[in-house]
Structure formats: C-alpha cells, structure tokens
Amino acid sequence: MKAVCWQGTKKVEVENVPDPKILNPRDAIVKITSTAICGSDLHLYDGFNPTMKPGDILGHEFMGEIVELGSGVKSGNARNNGQPLAVGDRVVVPFTISCGSCFFCNRNLWSLCDNSNPNAWMAEAALGHSPSGLFGYSHLTGGYAGGQAQYARVPFADVGLFKVPSELTDEQVLFLTDIFPTGYMGAENCDIQPGDTVAIWGCGPVGQFAIRSAFLLGAERVIAIDLVPERLQMAKEGGAEVLNIEEVEVGEALKEMTGGMGPDSVMDAVGMEAHGFGLEGFYDKVKQAARLETDRPNVLRQAILACRKGGTVSVPGVYTGFVDKIPMGAFMNKGLTMKTGQTHIHRYLRPLTERIQKGEIDPSFLITHKLPIDQAPHAYEIFKHKQDNCIKVVLKPNEAA
Amino acid sequence: MNQPIKVEKTLTINKPAAELYRFWHNFENLPHFMKHLKQVKVYDAKTSHWTTSGPLDGTVEWDAVITDDRENEFIAWKSVENADVDNSGSIQFRPMSHDRGTEVKVVTEYNPPAGAVGDAIAKLLGESPKQQIGDDLSRFKMLMETGEIATTEGQPKGRK
Ligand SMILES: NC(=O)c1ccc[n+]([C@@H]2O[C@H](COP(=O)([O-])OP(=O)(O)OC[C@H]3O[C@@H](n4cnc5c(N)ncnc54)[C@H](O)[C@@H]3O)[C@@H](O)[C@H]2O)c1
Numbered sequence: 001m002k003a004v005c006w007q008g009t010k011k012v013e014v015e016n017v018p019d020p021k022i023l024n025p026r027d028a029i030v031k032i033t034s035t036a037i038c039g040s041d042l043h044l045y046d047g048f049n050p051t052m053k054p055g056d057i058l059g060h061e062f063m064g065e066i067v068e069l070g071s072g073v074k075s076g077n078a079r080n081n082g083q084p085l086a087v088g089d090r091v092v093v094p095f096t097i098s099c100g101s102c103f104f105c106n107r108n109l110w111s112l113c114d115n116s117n118p119n120a121w122m123a124e125a126a127l128g129h130s131p132s133g134l135f136g137y138s139h140l141t142g143g144y145a146g147g148q149a150q151y152a153r154v155p156f157a158d159v160g161l162f163k164v165p166s167e168l169t170d171e172q173v174l175f176l177t178d179i180f181p182t183g184y185m186g187a188e189n190c191d192i193q194p195g196d197t198v199a200i201w202g203c204g205p206v207g208q209f210a211i212r213s214a215f216l217l218g219a220e221r222v223i224a225i226d227l228v229p230e231r232l233q234m235a236k237e238g239g240a241e242v243l244n245i246e247e248v249e250v251g252e253a254l255k256e257m258t259g260g261m262g263p264d265s266v267m268d269a270v271g272m273e274a275h276g277f278g279l280e281g282f283y284d285k286v287k288q289a290a291r292l293e294t295d296r297p298n299v300l301r302q303a304i305l306a307c308r309k310g311g312t313v314s315v316p317g318v319y320t321g322f323v324d325k326i327p328m329g330a331f332m333n334k335g336l337t338m339k340t341g342q343t344h345i346h347r348y349l350r351p352l353t354e355r356i357q358k359g360e361i362d363p364s365f366l367i368t369h370k371l372p373i374d375q376a377p378h379a380y381e382i383f384k385h386k387q388d389n390c391i392k393v394v395l396k397p398n399e400a401a
Numbered sequence: 402m403n404q405p406i407k408v409e410k411t412l413t414i415n416k417p418a419a420e421l422y423r424f425w426h427n428f429e430n431l432p433h434f435m436k437h438l439k440q441v442k443v444y445d446a447k448t449s450h451w452t453t454s455g456p457l458d459g460t461v462e463w464d465a466v467i468t469d470d471r472e473n474e475f476i477a478w479k480s481v482e483n484a485d486v487d488n489s490g491s492i493q494f495r496p497m498s499h500d501r502g503t504e505v506k507v508v509t510e511y512n513p514p515a516g517a518v519g520d521a522i523a524k525l526l527g528e529s530p531k532q533q534i535g536d537d538l539s540r541f542k543m544l545m546e547t548g549e550i551a552t553t554e555g556q557p558k559g560r561k
C-alpha cells in the first residue's frame with residue numbers, strides 16, 4: 001500500500017510499504033477513505049520529537065471502512081449503541097488508542113489509558129507516567145503506524161472504532177478523530193459561565209473548532225488571536241472578534257476589550273512552536289535550537305498574563321518537554337487554574353456526532369484542500385507555511401490521483 | 402562473587418486479587434508476559450522447572466520450589482539448592498478499596514555466580530533489572546486487564 005513516511009526533519013515521502021496485518025485479537029484493519037494532516041504532525045515534521053525514526057508512517061486523523069476484524073473483536077460498546085462491529089462498517093478512528101478497561105478508561109480519561117503504549121517505559125522516563133498510545137505519533141507514544149496511508153491496523157477496535165451515520169459525509173465526520181473534540185474539550189476546560197469572554201490564541205484547525213465550541217457551550221464573546229489573515233477571517237466567520245498579533249499589543253488590547261478585567265478564560269491552541277517577537281522570541285528560538293528548551297511557550301506566557309483573576313487557562317496546544325520563564329508569579333497570585341491534556345476523544349464521539357446531525361455545526365467548513373496521497377509532501381509544505389490559503393488538508397488515499 | 406541483585410516493583414491492576422493470583426499461581430503462564438522466560442514446566446503443587454533464554458541462543462535452566470503460598474494474597478518461590486543461578490521471587494496481591502483494583506508487588510533476587518553463567522544472567526537482566534521487571538509487570542497488567550499485550554511488532558514501515 002501507499003503510506004506517508006517520515007524521513008527526517010521537513011522530509012516526508014510517499015512510499016510503497018507492506019499492507020498492515022492483524023497482530024492482536026482485538027485489532028481491526030481499516031481501508032482509509034479520508035485522512036487529514038494535523039498541526040500536531042507539524043511538530044514531527046519540524047523535527048521537535050526526538051523519538052521519530054525514519055520510515056515511521058504518519059497520520060492520526062483518519063476514517064474508512066472495516067475490511068478485517070480480529071477474533072477478539074466481539075462486544076459492542078455504548079458509543080455504538082451496543083452494536084458489535086462488522087466488516088463493511090464505515091467508521092472514524094480516535095487518534096488516542098484506549099483499552100476500555102483500565103483505571104483511566106473507566107473514568108472517561110481515554111487519552112491516559114494505561115495499556116496501549118508498548119513503549120511506556122520511554123514515556124515514563126521522560127514524563128513520569130505514560131499517556132495512551134497514539135497513531136503515527138513517535139515512539140514515545142507507542143510507535144504505531146499512522147493513518148496517512150491506504151490501510152491501517154487499529155488496536156482495541158472494539159473500544160475505539162465509531163460507526164458514523166450514513167447520511168453524513170466523510171468531510172462532516174472526519175474531524176471527530178481529533179480536532180473537533182480537541183477544540184471542544186479545550187472549550188469545556190475553560191469552564192464557561194453565562195456572560196463569559198474566552199480568548200483563544202491560534203486560529204488553526206484546533207482554534208477554529210474551539211471558537212465554535214465555546215459558543216456552543218454558552219460563551220458570550222470569543223476573542224481569537226493569530227497572525228494569518230485568512231485564518232483570522234475564518235475565525236470572524238465563526239463569530240469571534242479577532243486580534244492580529246502583528247498589529248496590536250495583545251495583552252493591552254484584551255484588557256481594553258474586557259473593561260479592564262481580562263478574559264474570563266484563555267486558551268493556548270498554538271502549542272510548542274508559537275511565533276515569538278523581539279528579544280523574548282529570539283531567546284526561545286536560540287534555546288530551542290540549542291536544545292536547552294524543547295518548547296517555545298510565548299503564547300502560554302501571554303495567556304497567563306492576560307487572564308482575569310481567578311480565571312482558567314486551557315491548554316490544548318501540544319508541549320513535549322520543558323519550557324522556560326513561565327510567569328508562575330502571575331499564575332499563583334491571580335489564583336488561576338490550568339487544564340490540559342491530549343483529548344479524551346472517545347468521550348466526545350457521540351455527543352458531537354449528535355450536534356452535527358442536528359445541524360448545530362458542520363465541520364467541513366474547515367477544509368481548504370483535498371488532495372491525492374501522492375501530493376502529501378506538497379500538502380505538508382503548504383500547511384506548514386500557510387501557502388495558498390491552506391488551513392486544512394484532507395488526503396484521499398484510495399482515490400486515483 | 403558477583404553482587405546479589407534485588408529488585409522490587411509495584412503496580413496497580415484493575416482486577417480482583419483472586420483472578421490475578423490464580424493466573425500467576427500457574428507458573429506455566431509466566432512466559433506469556435515475561436520477556437526472557439522461555440518456558441516453565443510445573444511438576445507438582447510445589448516444584449517447577451524454569452528455562453530462560455541465554456546468550457548465543459543458549460538457555461539457562463533451574464528447578465524452583467514454592468516456599469510460601471497464601472491463597473489470593475501471596476506466593477514465594479526460590480530455586481532449589483545448587484541451581485546454576487541462585488534466585489528467588491515473590492508476589493503480593495493487596496486489594497484496594499473504592500474500586501481501585503489490586504496492588505501487586507513483585508520482588509526478585511538473584512545471586513549470580515561468578516563466571517560465564519553469572520555474566521549471562523547479568524546480560525539478560527540488562528543495565529536495569531528494575532526496568533525489566535517493571536516491563537514484565539506492565540505486560541502482566543495489560544494481559545489481565547485487556548486480554549492481550551500491546552505491540553507494534555510486525556506492522557508496516559517505510560525504508561529506514
Ligand atoms: N491536545 C490535543 O489532543 C491536540 C490535538 C490536536 C492538536 N493539538 C495541538 O493544537 C495546536 C494547534 O493545532 P492546529 O492543527 O490548529 O495547528 P496549526 O499549526 O495549524 O495552528 C497554529 C496556529 O497558531 C498560530 N500562531 C503561531 N504563533 C502564534 C502566536 N504567537 N499567537 C497567536 N497565534 C499564533 C499560527 O499562525 C497557526 O494559525 C498544536 O500544538 C497541536 O499539536 C492538540
């Protein structure tokens with residue numbers, strides 16, 4: 001089959017590799033109809049994860065048709081109304097791999113599953129404890145072959161695979177695999193109360209869903225922050241007021257816009273490669289390049305300083321290691337709360353599908369490019385550099401180029 | 402004489418103590434999740450024969466005897482006298498309150514002899530015996546909680 005393989009920093013290639021096989025009883029094989037490139041993939045593309053190996057198959061936002069089931073895939077689950085899976089079912093695949101029976105899965109904390117990372121020792125050494133295994137996301141989280149390919153093997157299929165209603169298109173349900181739940185959980189983590197203003201850094205795919213989710217969850221105002229005009233435009237179309245970091249001093253502007261209070265909650269939907277300015281931006285770039293700091297936390301700093309007293313800092317943006325100069329004094333003295341994590345996708349599959357069915361949101365608004373899999377290297381480039389107004393790319397791996 | 406190696410590791414498993422005890426008590430199950438254990442043959446209620454992989458495709462073998470056994474709570478075993486590798490181990494199962502599963506604690510101790518076999522054992526245990534016992538225990542947990550052990554061995558990849 002064809003698969004998008006990581007071959008080093010800023011180098012991905014479409015290669016012919018063997019088809020995946022069932023390896024464990026609870027596995028399934030899915031023939032992929034649609035697969036997307038995520039902002040998280042850019043952190044790998046840019047070489048910020050030292051546990052990537054050449055030849056690793058990328059991709060964690062994918063869906064398709066079940067073509068094979070392992071002997072242990074039997075029972076249904078609540079998300080699928082108790083219906084067991086069958087060959088031919090059309091499904092989306094959560095990017096987090098979860099067993100469904102550990103302490104964490106039982107408590108609805110799916111991205112913290114204890115039993116899906118065969119390289120847990122690596123994560124334990126780096127992070128203290130291991131999060132769940134993830135598709136196509138480095139050896140630290142299991143080294144699972146990803147879904148930017150024609151087929152993928154899905155472990156714990158009986159827990160993860162979610163059957164989607166036939167009346168919804170791939171484009172409407174594909175983002176249930178990651179970014180729609182991620183934006184939604186980011187907004188939930190803001191603990192939105194009636195009358196609240198939420199400030200969201202980053203108008204990429206995650207930010208776009210966060211904006212719309214914040215309104216679904218009752219926010220009065222959303223202020224969205226970025227520097228890419230077409231992304232700010234899309235944020236505006238989602239109902240947000242917008243700030244361009246190249247045009248205004250963000251902290252100052254947020255205070256002015258909220259009667260001096262600051263936003264009730266703030267969200268970092270940018271993560272470890274935030275664009276920085278001036279001396280501070282230079283400091284982080286140098287430290288990150290020299291590997292003295294793994295992540296550039298400009299946005300996190302700004303968000304903590306901007307948040308109103310007693311407010312909440314929600315961090316869906318990905319960090320992998322260490323950051324410098326977090327304003328802990330502001331965080332402590334203003335009595336803030338921080339909530340974060342890889343998204344507990346399984347938790348959101350049904351409720352968000354219902355919102356799509358009711359017409360409360362149509363996730364396909366986000367897609368700017370649909371390309372054949374052979375054009376994946378080009379797709380990574382335009383997504384990374386925001387060329388050709390690229391905001392979200394969907395690849396169609398089993399359609400003729 | 403090489404230094405004795407003693408390792409302890411604790412993990413919480415989301416299953417009743419009785420179920421964990423029963424599975425472990427049949428030592429023939431251990432190779433399912435212990436990476437270097439090739440085979441265990443149980444002779445009778447007390448004695449068994451253990452085979453681990455050794456260097457150069459060889460094996461290291463010994464007879465073991467159960468020295469303490471409290472149903473659903475504790476099992477201890479040790480190699481018989483004059484075994485090539487003098488070793489012992491125990492496992493304790495402690496039920497947690499509030500639906501938090503069972504705390505499982507494994508203790509193993511090796512007294513590697515000097516010379517080739519001792520070196521082989523040291524090699525087998527690698528640089529971090531604690532890590533190996535920890536990994537084995539994690540695989541035990543996976544098997545008990547999910548019925549399988551997470552793996553990526555045999556999956557496709559691109560050129561290296
Ligand atoms: N928690 C999770 O489970 C999860 C899931 C998916 C993605 N993510 C993470 O969410 C983040 C965003 O993902 P995405 O797909 O939207 O990526 P993206 O790279 O497309 O979006 C990031 C956006 O941030 C903007 N930006 C950069 N620096 C900024 C700054 N200083 N101030 C304001 N905006 C700035 C960029 O212009 C871009 O539009 C990434 O870190 C990604 O890894 C997390």
Ligand SMILES: [Zn+2]
Pocket residue numbers: 038039040041060061095178179
């Ligand atoms: Zn993603």
Ligand SMILES: [Zn+2]
Pocket residue numbers: 098099100101102103104105106112113114115
């Ligand atoms: Zn689990």
